[in-house]
Amino acid sequence: MADIRILLNDRSISELGRPISGQYRARDTQLKGFHVVVGKRTKVFVVQGDLRKDGKRAASISVRIGDAEAMSTREARAIAKKYLAQISKGEHPNPKPTENSRKNEDETMPRNADAFPKGVTLREAWERYRDSHLVRKGRSEGTIEGYKDHVERLFKGWLDTSLLELANDPGQIIAKHDEITTEHGPYIANGSMRTLRAIYNHARKAHRHLPTDNPASMVDWNSEKRRNTAMGLDDLPSWFQQVAALPNPIRREFHLFSLLSGCRPTALMEAKPQHLDLRRRVLHIPRPKGGADRAFDIPLSRQMILCLARAIRFARRLYPSGAPDWLFPADSDSGHLAEQKEDRAILAKWGNDLRQTFRTLATPAGVSEFDARLLMNHAIPGVNAGYISRHKLLENHLRAQQQSISDTIFGALGDLIAEDNAVRFWLGRNVTKHAIEAAKQGNESKAPGNVA
Structure with missing residues (x-):
C-alpha cells in the first residue's frame, strides 16, 4: 500500500487497515516527521528527521517511539516533538551506548533479579491514574465509575500484584481477557483491557523499569460491531x-x-x-x-x-x-x-x-x-x-x-x-x-x- 497523509489521532489510527504484505506509513498532517508505520501485525509510532552537522545534512534517521496500539497518540506526539527538537540540534534521540556507558550501567545494575524492586502495584497505579488523570482533567463521574468497575471488580485479584509481574507474564492477561469474554461478554472484555492498557501506559511515565510493550495489547481483541437499535x-x-x-x-x-x-x-x-x-x-x-x-x-x-x-x-x-x-x-x-x-x-x-x-x-x-x-x-x-x-x-x-x-x-x-x-x-x-x-x-x- 502507498503511504498516506492523515491527522493522526486514536480513532484514525485504529481505523488504519493492515496491508496484505509489507508495510506503509500514515504521516501526520500537523507534525512533520511524525508518522505511524503499519505492518501486517503491528502499528508503530515513528519520528523521522535529518541530523545536521555544521549546517549541513549529515544523515536521515528514523526513531521508534512505541506501539501505536499500546500508547495514546497524545503521548506519542509529545515524545515526537521532543525527539524532533533534539534532531534539529544535531542530537540523536536514542544514541547507541558506548563501552564506557555500558560499563557504568553494569556497575550500577543489581547483581541478581531479586534486587530489582517489584515496583508499583495495580492498585497504586489505578489510584494515581484516577486522581491525576481522570479527576484532575474533569472526567465525568460515570466515566470514572466505569474505570473503577473494571479495576476493582474484574481485576480484583490483581490489585496487589505489581505491574512488572503482569508485564512479564502476558499469558495471564490473555487468559483473563478470554475469561471476561466468556463470563461478561466481548464488549466488556475489550473495555476492561483498554482500561488496563491506559493505566499501564500512565504508570510507565513514572516507572521506567516497566517494559515498553504493554501487556494488555497482547490480547486477541474481540470484534465489535456498532449497535443498530434505532427506531424509524x-x-x-x-x-x-x-x-x-x-x-x-x-x-x-x-x-x-x-x-x-x-x-x-x-x-x-x-x-x-x-x-x-x-x-x-x-x-x-x-x-x-x-x-x-x-x-x-x-x-x-x-x-x-x-x-x-x-x-x-x-x-x-x-x-x-x-x-x-x-x-x-x-x-x-x-x-x-x-x-x-x-x-x-x-x-x-x-x-x-x-x-x-x-x-x-x-x-x-x-x-x-x-x-x-x-x-x-x-x-x-x-x-x-x-x-x-x-x-x-x-x-x-x-x-x-x-x-x-x-x-x-x-x-x-x-x-x-x-x-x-x-x-x-x-x-x-x-x-x-x-x-x-x-x-x-x-x-x-x-x-x-x-x-x-
Missing part, C-alpha cells in the same frame, strides 16, 4: 403507547426527553432545575461524557419545554424534597433517577437506543450530519472544527434544527394523541393536573394511561 418513523406510535403505559410519570418524561434531545442518559439523570434557562430556551449539561471541558447547552424545542414542564410539576407534587435539586427526582440514594432501564417487554427502546433514534430521525427531518453532531455534542472531525463557535449557532440555527427533529417525531404519531386514551391522558391538553393527582393517590382507575 413507523416504530414511534407503538413506542409512545408503551411509554404512556408506564406507571411512573417522571420516568415517562425522562424517556421522552431522551428521545427528543438525543442526550446521554447518565448526563440527563443529573440535570438540575438551575441548569434550565427558559428565557434562552436551553438546558445546560455541565458534566457530559468527557467531563466539564465538554459542557454544552441543549437548545429546546416547544415539545421539549412542555416535557420538562410536566416533569417539574410531577416532581413538585410527588417528590417535594427532591424537586428543588433535580429535574428527574426519584427515591434513590442520590435523590435523582439512577436507573433508566426498563423491561424490554414493557418498553422496547430506552437509553442509548433513543440516542441512536435521534441521530437516525435527524435525516428525514432535514438536519445535516454536521448539525446533528453539534446537537448531540459529538466531536467534530477535521482541522476546521477548532474554528467553530457552537454557542454562536445555538440561539437561532441549532434551535431551529432541534425543532425540526421534534416536529418530525411528533408528526409520525398522526392522530394517535387524539385517538389513544393513554397517550391523550399523557400528552393531551389540560390533563397534567389530573395525572398528578392520579399518580399521587396511586389510583390507577383514575388514569387510562396507568400512571400510578
